[in-house]
Amino acid sequence: MAREAKPRTSRPPAPPKPPAADVLLGELAERAARTFVERRQILSFEEYVGLLLAEPQVHLRDASTYLRDAFDHYGRKTIDRPWGSTDRCRLFDAEFDDGRDRLVGHEPVQDAFYRILSGFVRDGRANRLVLLHGPNGSAKTTFVQCIIRALEHYSSTPPGALYRFHWIFPTDRIERGGLGFGSGGRSAKGPTTFANLEDADIDARLACEVRDHPLLLLPDAYRREVLKAAVEAHGGELRVPERLFRTGLCHKCRQIFDALNAAYAGDLRKVLAHVQVERYTVSRGYRRGACVIGPQLSVDAAERQVTADRSLAALPTALQNVALFEPYGELVDGAGGLIVFDDLLKRPLDAFKYLLTTIENGEVTLSHSILRLDAVMVATSNEVHMEAFRRHPEYASFRGRLATIRVPYLLEHPLEREIYELHIVPQVERHVAPHAVDLAARWAVMTRLTRPDSEHFERGVGRLVEELAVDGKAALYAGELPVEGLDPDQAKALLGAVPQLRSEAAAAADAESLGGASPREVRSVLLLAAQRDDSACLSPFGVLAELAELTSHTADYQFLQQPAEKGGFHDQAEILRRLRELLLDRIEDDVRESSGLIEPGRFPEMMERYVREIRHWVKQERVTDKATGQERDADEAYMAQFEKYAGAGKDAAAFRNEVMTRIGAHRTDHPGRPLDVPALFPEMIRRVRRAVLEERRPQIHKLAERLLVHFDDPAAVPADDRTRVAALLEALVSGRGYCRECAREAVAALVRTRLRGTAD
Ligand SMILES: [Zn+2]
Ligand SMILES: [Zn+2]
Incomplete structure (x- = not known):
């Protein structure tokens, strides 16, 4: 790029506007070159050590520490719930990517993962495989993806800087002018590094596939000295990863180092002149420091001989006689960062049994060498495979090497709804009617809930818990009151019972949140509802119809086969009935609030008066x-x-x-x-409000009927109601998110069922 900018001078003076392409390119090239230098992308070994001594906390990290630092980099935030607050790792909000594909909910999972990471940091090594298990569609993949994307971003920031090194072999011309092979020290005062040579001056550049820490290039004694100096420079509190003391270069780098060392008769400075340290970023796309391995693969790492077709002929004689092997494969790609085994337990056990050893001693045995792997390894599995794995005779040998985290379904319908708004709604081409997505989210949550056991609660609360119906429990989990008319003490006690309700239900044999509908089922329901002929919109009535269709296929879904219990739990027909009632209540609310008959702020005012x-x-x-x-x-x-x-x-x-x-x-x-x-007095205001609305109900219903007439023929609406009816429709559209079509559908349903009492 920089070279392309040169012809600029030979051109006639550029017109004042617009900026000529080459000028722009020239500026871009300059800027790129500047950031390249500012970010310290290419360094000689000596420069790198200088950098390391200046910021040892950045450069002396193993994979676990790096990952934990990434979590800390994005920090935490507190989320308030009616029954207490909880901490959330902001990494999962994907703010670095405008919140795209963020993880909704799952704070307990984040917390568990972070604690495991901290354990690895304490132990000095990722000595367990983190196994995320849960029902299909419970966001395990999103969880892992958020971490990988955060690593990609973090590694591009100064505190997340990562470095690897390459071996540089210059052309004869450079070498003769510098420290050449076999030159017998003839030019001992030549360049101290080949790191910054132009491509034209380089014959061969060999990468280290496993991204060895550059410090491993130093022999043990020197390395310890540098580490000691770094720790002292940092005030003595820095914890240096064990592996920087214990391990050495990878097999290939060792071969190169030894060959050079022999050629230079042990002159370390000359060997290190061939080292080019380069900053790199984590990239799943380029398979650097993060890797996801699918269940179909069975060879995760192997070796191949570095073949002659590339630059082998250009290598110094000393190296030409050595058979160089380079490791490759997913484990190699993920070295230094995060390796994810997607659906691990779908593989035959023999295909991942080697992981036991790898986790135990951090090594993978290859055909010609041993690969020392520094990486945090995470696997995902659905609950069915996990159950089978637990019963496998070999499970006992794995158990001690596993850190399992359960990733359940969400039980808060506002969060469930957020997932659909994020991932499904953008694919719907029609207008999305009010309540359609909300209804689907409530349905999904309700299919997951189990009837609470009131036994462990003290009597007052116990009675309320006993009476909870499926929609009431769903409301409670969302921080809402399950029924109207509770006094403040009861409401407080019931909300206070939520943590216990949740933990008891999660510990039960048929654990709540591990069964029920998956977001994938909801996805198909919503997409089908968006194609129905009986509505122009994605309508909540279409959603109810598709849900009824889905739940009629009892044999296809395990959650439909559970016996129904009192309060509508696992009772599919009852759940749908309650949803339909809720929908009509909501539509009635919409009409009421849009009717102009009740002005906002009226009820608090009545209370004060x-x-x-x-x-x-x-x-x-x-x-x-x-x-x-x-x-x-x-x-x-x-x-x-x-x-x-x-x-x-x-x-x-x-x-x-x-x-x-x-x-x-x-x-x-x-x-x-x-x-x-x-x-x-919130509850009193609610009661007053309900009573007043009840009083106004006939007027509101009349208005709804007139609106229906208006849709057919505006002129047929009695003259003195026309303004009010037009205002109602306008308010439904602008204030409540309806379009003309779904407003008509909703009001028609309201009039049909609530005014005329026709069964729907
Ligand atoms: Zn290496
Ligand atoms: Zn609509």
């Missing part, structure tokens, strides 16, 4: 009415109306006193803080 009135009532004081300017008593009529909505019962005085007591208690607990009345 009620509290103001009972204050006057308690103090028996007269107040000046803002509207009329007249003195008056507390507004008895308003209070009575509110209490009716709130379901206060007969004893209004007791109810009012209770409200004041709760406010008083809150004041005592939070002295000096401003009082937020609505926040103190």
